[in-house]
Amino acid sequence: MASSEKLFLRALKGETTERPPIWLMRQAGRYLPEYMETRAKSKNFLNFCYSPDLATEVTLQPLRRYGFDAAILFADILTIPDALGQKVEFIKGEGPKLEPIRDMDGLSKLSLEGIHDHLAPVYETVSRLSKEIPETTALIGFAGAPWTNATYMVEGQGSKTYETIRSIAYTDPDFFQELINLLVESTSEYLLKQIEAGAEAVQLFDSWAGVLPEDQFDRWVIEPNKEITSRIKDAYPDMPVIGFPRGAGPLYKKFVIETGVDAVSIDQTVPLDWAVEELQPLCTVQGNLDNLCVVAGGEQMEEQVQKILDKMTNGPFIFNLGHGIVPQTPPENVGRVVEMVQNFDKTAI
Numbered sequence: 101m102a103s104s105e106k107l108f109l110r111a112l113k114g115e116t117t118e119r120p121p122i123w124l125m126r127q128a129g130r131y132l133p134e135y136m137e138t139r140a141k142s143k144n145f146l147n148f149c150y151s152p153d154l155a156t157e158v159t160l161q162p163l164r165r166y167g168f169d170a171a172i173l174f175a176d177i178l179t180i181p182d183a184l185g186q187k188v189e190f191i192k193g194e195g196p197k198l199e200p201i202r203d204m205d206g207l208s209k210l211s212l213e214g215i216h217d218h219l220a221p222v223y224e225t226v227s228r229l230s231k232e233i234p235e236t237t238a239l240i241g242f243a244g245a246p247w248t249n250a251t252y253m254v255e256g257q258g259s260k261t262y263e264t265i266r267s268i269a270y271t272d273p274d275f276f277q278e279l280i281n282l283l284v285e286s287t288s289e290y291l292l293k294q295i296e297a298g299a300e301a302v303q304l305f306d307s308w309a310g311v312l313p314e315d316q317f318d319r320w321v322i323e324p325n326k327e328i329t330s331r332i333k334d335a336y337p338d339m340p341v342i343g344f345p346r347g348a349g350p351l352y353k354k355f356v357i358e359t360g361v362d363a364v365s366i367d368q369t370v371p372l373d374w375a376v377e378e379l380q381p382l383c384t385v386q387g388n389l390d391n392l393c394v395v396a397g398g399e400q401m402e403e404q405v406q407k408i409l410d411k412m413t414n415g416p417f418i419f420n421l422g423h424g425i426v427p428q429t430p431p432e433n434v435g436r437v438v439e440m441v442q443n444f445d446k447t448a449i
């Protein structure tokens with residue numbers, strides 16, 4: 101079957117499909133016992149990401165269990181700071197810890213040289229997956245968008261308020277622009293290599309886009325996403341790019357218009373009627389079931405899934421969550437969501 105016939109890719113190209121394709125952010129992960137078993141084989145999370153055998157296996161696990169319409173490469177957004185030479189660690193129960201970079205001196209220690217040697221195991225995983233996934237399943241490559249990666253690089257860890265990075269973006273914009281430029285360069289190259297290895301679409305995760313006022317959003321979210329999208333399109337004009345400026349609110353629309361992405365992933369706070377009117381005429385929409393509703397399950401969850409299906413399927417749409425699956429999610433609830441979406445018949449409404 102030609103890859104252009106895969107349901108997920110048809111939806112990304114702007115087709116209103118007979119039912120929406122479905123995949124879920126963080127579909128591989130700690131809510132699955134088989135993931136925990138494979139994960140136990142490597143102490144260090146980044147080494148786990150750099151082991152093509154293990155990364156391929158955990159990418160395939162949710163496909164075997166649920167038959168998702170797309171697979172997402174198993175890796176992490178922080179492979180980029182790691183490849184650039186920043187010290188990155190994942191501490192159990194605490195999340196990522198990095199040696200913060202807050203000035204030109206810190207930035208001078210990072211380098212693009214050798215990033216592809218460092219990231220070669222990720223490209224190897226993509227290449228194996230492109231041979232191993234089912235014929236009807238599409239393969240998604242991904243990277244963190246520059247602003248979101250910069251939040252970890254500057255703060256040194258996850259944050260609730262992002263006060264350090266937001267201050268530095270005002271007090272030392274020259275340094276901050278240099279850091280973003282380095283991330284635009286490395287992220288574009290990283291995604292181009294994933295595409296060369298067999299990725300059929302790419303998603304840029306800008307998980308912390310929602311903390312910025314409009315002018316800063318333009319400069320640190322829209323501009324970098326736009327530049328990366330255009331570099332991908334220069335090399336591969338038909339390659340679909342999915343943007344995810346999580347929490348962008350009304351700025352989602354400007355993001356879509358200015359970056360030129362083919363699809364936008366919306367978080368759970370975006371009203372469906374607004375997405376239908378303002379976003380779907382511009383591009384494919386992906387989202388936006390509340391991840392915590394899948395933890396709860398039952399009737400409430402089914403009502404939400406049905407509502408999304410009823411409202412969003414008159415235009416190009418990909419079913420997903422508003423943010424990644426959390427570890428406490430019962431796997432059977434995910435199964436129910438997939439079943440409802442895959443059995444949905446638009447003509448039966």
Ligand SMILES: Cc1c2[nH]c(c1CCC(=O)O)Cc1[nH]c(c(CCC(=O)O)c1C)Cc1[nH]c(c(CCC(=O)O)c1C)Cc1[nH]c(c(C)c1CCC(=O)O)C2
Pocket residue numbers: 124125126127128129130139145172173174175176177178190194195196242258305307424
């Ligand atoms: C911000 C961000 C990160 N990583 C990612 C983002 C953007 C999306 C989002 O906002 O959730 C993206 C990501 N991380 C992971 C994937 C793999 C593919 C998939 O979605 O299945 C993807 C696409 C695996 C992972 N990345 C991580 C895990 C858990 C690590 C483990 O197994 O111990 C997985 C499966 C670790 C990680 N990685 C990151 C954090 C903050 C953490 C710790 C918190 C946590 O543990 O959930 C950074």
